[in-house]
Amino acid sequence: xxxxxxxxxxxxxxxxxxxxxxxxxxxxxxxxxxxxxxxxxxxxxxxxxxxxxxxxxxxxxxxxxxxxxxxxxxxxxxxxxxxxxxxxxxxxxxxxxxxxxxxxxxxxxxxxxxxxxxxxxxxxxxxxxx
Amino acid sequence: xxxxxxxxxxxxxxxxxxxxxxxxxxxxxxxxxxxxxxxxxxxxxxxxxxxxxxxxxxxxxxxxxxxxxxxxxxxxxxxxxxxxxxxxxxxxxxxxxxxxxxxxxxxxxxxxxxxxxxxxxxxxxxxxxx
Amino acid sequence: xxxxxxxxxxxxxxxxxxxxxxxxxxxxxxxxxxxxxxxxxxxxxxxxxxxxxxxxxxxxxxxxxxxxxxxxxxxxxxxxxxxxxxxxxxxxxxxxxxxxxxxxxxxxxxxxxxxxxxxxxxxxxxxxxx
Amino acid sequence: xxxxxxxxxxxxxxxxxxxxxxxxxxxxxxxxxxxxxxxxxxxxxxxxxxxxxxxxxxxxxxxxxxxxxxxxxxxxxxxxxxxxxxxxxxxxxxxxxxxxxxxxxxxxxxxxxxxxxxxxxxxxxxxxxx
Numbered sequence: 001x002x003x004x005x006x007x008x009x010x011x012x013x014x015x016x017x018x019x020x021x022x023x024x025x026x027x028x029x030x031x032x033x034x035x036x037x038x039x040x041x042x043x044x045x046x047x048x049x050x051x052x053x054x055x056x057x058x059x060x061x062x063x064x065x066x067x068x069x070x071x072x073x074x075x076x077x078x079x080x081x082x083x084x085x086x087x088x089x090x091x092x093x094x095x096x097x098x099x100x101x102x103x104x105x106x107x108x109x110x111x112x113x114x115x116x117x118x119x120x121x122x123x124x125x126x127x128x129x130x
Numbered sequence: 131x132x133x134x135x136x137x138x139x140x141x142x143x144x145x146x147x148x149x150x151x152x153x154x155x156x157x158x159x160x161x162x163x164x165x166x167x168x169x170x171x172x173x174x175x176x177x178x179x180x181x182x183x184x185x186x187x188x189x190x191x192x193x194x195x196x197x198x199x200x201x202x203x204x205x206x207x208x209x210x211x212x213x214x215x216x217x218x219x220x221x222x223x224x225x226x227x228x229x230x231x232x233x234x235x236x237x238x239x240x241x242x243x244x245x246x247x248x249x250x251x252x253x254x255x256x257x258x259x260x
Numbered sequence: 261x262x263x264x265x266x267x268x269x270x271x272x273x274x275x276x277x278x279x280x281x282x283x284x285x286x287x288x289x290x291x292x293x294x295x296x297x298x299x300x301x302x303x304x305x306x307x308x309x310x311x312x313x314x315x316x317x318x319x320x321x322x323x324x325x326x327x328x329x330x331x332x333x334x335x336x337x338x339x340x341x342x343x344x345x346x347x348x349x350x351x352x353x354x355x356x357x358x359x360x361x362x363x364x365x366x367x368x369x370x371x372x373x374x375x376x377x378x379x380x381x382x383x384x385x386x387x388x389x390x
Numbered sequence: 391x392x393x394x395x396x397x398x399x400x401x402x403x404x405x406x407x408x409x410x411x412x413x414x415x416x417x418x419x420x421x422x423x424x425x426x427x428x429x430x431x432x433x434x435x436x437x438x439x440x441x442x443x444x445x446x447x448x449x450x451x452x453x454x455x456x457x458x459x460x461x462x463x464x465x466x467x468x469x470x471x472x473x474x475x476x477x478x479x480x481x482x483x484x485x486x487x488x489x490x491x492x493x494x495x496x497x498x499x500x501x502x503x504x505x506x507x508x509x510x511x512x513x514x515x516x517x518x519x520x
Contacts, residue, residue: 007423009416009419009420009423010274010275010280010282010416010419010423011271011272011280011282011283011416012271013273013274013275014177014270014273014331015174015270015273015277015330015331016177016178016277017275017276017277020270020271021155021159021188021191021233022152022155022156022159022191022270022271023271025151025152025155026152026399026400026401029151029152029399029400030399033397033399033400033462042462043461043462044145044461044462047144047146048146057195057198058151058195059194059195059196060192060193060194060195061151061152061192061193062190062191062192062193063190063191063192064189064190065187065188065189065190066189068187070275071274071275071433071434072423072432072433072434103151137293139286139289139290139293140286140289140293140404140405140410140412141286141401141402141410141412141413142401143403143404143405144400144401144403144461145400145403145407145460145461146407147405147406147407150400150401152400152401153401156269156270156271159269159270160269163267163269163270163332172332173331173332174331174332200405201303201304201404201405202293202302202303202304274437275434276437276438281415281419281448281451281493282412282415282416282419282451285411285412285415286412289411289412304405307404307406308406317455317458318411318455319454319455319456320452320453320454320455321411321412321452321453322450322451322452322453323450323451323452324449324450325447325448325449325450326449328447363411
C-alpha cells in the first residue's frame with residue numbers, strides 16, 4: 001500500500017478553518033504524483049508523454065467527505081488503483097475515515113483518441129504492490 | 131436558468147496550459163455562491179448559519195471533463211438543483227460540453243446531525259427559477 | 261483609471277476567515293490581465309509573445325496589508341503603471357486603504373536577455389489612460 | 391539554518407509550465423510554518439494566540455525571481471529572520487539563486503494595536519539557531 005502525507009495549509013481552508021472540499025482533489029493529485037514516482041514514472045511523462053506518443057488526461061474525479069480536518073492537521077492518503085483496458089481508476093482513502101475519492105485517467109494518442117494502455121505502462125502498474 | 135461566467139486564470143492550469151481538473155471544482159463553488167446570492171442567500175449564512183442553528187457542509191462532489199479549456203478562455207457554467215428532504219444536489223454544466231459535475235450539501239444542526247431542510251431555506255429554492 | 265473588482269472566495273482565506281496575504285497577489289495578477297486586455301493586449305500574448313519574439317516575465321512583486329477583508333467581501337483594485345526602458349512597474353491599490361502592492365515585468369528576448377520594450381508595446385501603454 | 395523543501399505541483403504553474411510568481415509566496419508561508427514548528431510554536435498559535443492575547447498578522451511581503459522552476463522540480467528554501475521591537479522580518483532564499491523574498495509579521499493585541507513582542511515569543515526566536 002502506498003501512502004502520502006501532507007499538512008493542511010493556508011489557502012486550503014474555508015473561512016471557518018476547515019479543509020475546503022476542492023483542496024482534497026489537490027491532495028489526491030499530489031498523492032497520485034508521488035505514487036507514479038514510486039512505481040517508476042516521472043509524473044510529467046505519465047500525464048503527457050510526447051516521446052512515446054501517449055497521454056493520460058484526467059476525465060473524471062469524485063470525493064466524499066465524512067469528517068472535518070483543520071488548518072495544520074496532517075492528512076494521510078492511501079492510494080490504490082484498478083487498471084482497465086483504456087483507463088486507470090485511482091482510488092484514494094484519507095486515514096481515520098476523513099474522506100475518500102477517485103480520479104480516472106484515460107489513455108489517448110496524439111489525436112486525442114482513446115487507445116489501449118501501452119504494455120510498458122501496464123507493466124509498471126502490475127509490479128506496483130509486489 | 132442561472133449561469134456564471136469567469137476566466138481561466140494563472141494558477142488554474144496544468145503545466146501544459148490546460149485548465150486543471152481541480153480548478154473546475156472551484157469554478158463550481160463560485161457558481162454556487164453566486165446562485166445562492168441570486169436566490170437571496172448570503173453564501174456565508176447558507177453554509178453556516180449560526181443564528182438559525184443550521185449549516186450546509188459539502189459532503190460530496192464529482193466532475194467529468196470532456197473538452198479542454200486554456201488559460202484566458204471563458205468558462206460559462208449553468209447551475210441547476212434537486213432539493214431532497216435533508217440535502218441539496220447542485221448540478222453544474224459548462225457550456226459547449228466542456229465539463230459537468232455536482233456538489234451535494236447536507237443540512238445539519240449544531241451537533242453535526244443531519245436534519246430536515248428548514249422551511250425558510252426550502253422556500254427560497256422553490257422560488258428560484260419562477 | 262482602470263479598476264478591477266472581484267469577491268473573496270473559498271480558498272482565498274486564512275483559517276480565521278480573513279483574505280490570505282498570497283491571495284492578493286492573485287488578485288493583482290487578475291487585475292493586470294484585465295488591464296492588459298483593456299489597453300488592447302491578449303494577456304497570453306503579452307506575457308509570452310512567440311510570434312514577435314519578446315516576453316514579459318514577472319521579476320518581482322510586493323504587497324502591503326492595512327485592513328482585513330473577509331470571505332465574500334468585494335475587493336476593488338485600481339491599477340497604474342510606470343513604463344521604463346526595459347521594464348514596467350505595475351502599481352495596485354485596493355479601495356478603502358485595504359492593501360497595495362506592485363508587480364514588475366521585464367522585457368526579454370528569446371534568449372532570456374533583457375531588451376528595450378518594443379515600440380508597439382510602448383504605444384499601447386502610452387495611450388492607456390488618454 | 392532551517393530549510394524547507396517541496397515540489398512544484400499542478401496549480402503552481404503558469405500556462406507555460408513555469409512556477410507561478412504567487413506560488414512562491416505560498417512556499418514561503420509553508421516554510422515559515424515549518425520553521426515556527428521547529429522553534430517550538432504551533433503555527434496556529436503563533437498567528438493568532440487567543441489564550442495569550444496576541445497575534446502576528448502578515449503586514450507585508452515581497453519576492454524577487456531570478457531563475458525559472460518547472461512542474462515537478464523541487465524548491466529548497468532557507469529561512470532566516472530579524473526580530474525587531476514590534477515585528478519580525480522573515481527572509482527566504484530559494485537554493486541555486488532561484489528566488490528570494492520576505493514576509494513581515496507585526497505583533498498586535500486584541501484591539502489590533504501593535505505591541506512589543508512578548509518575552510515568551512522573543513525567547514523562542516533567540517534560541518532558534520543556537
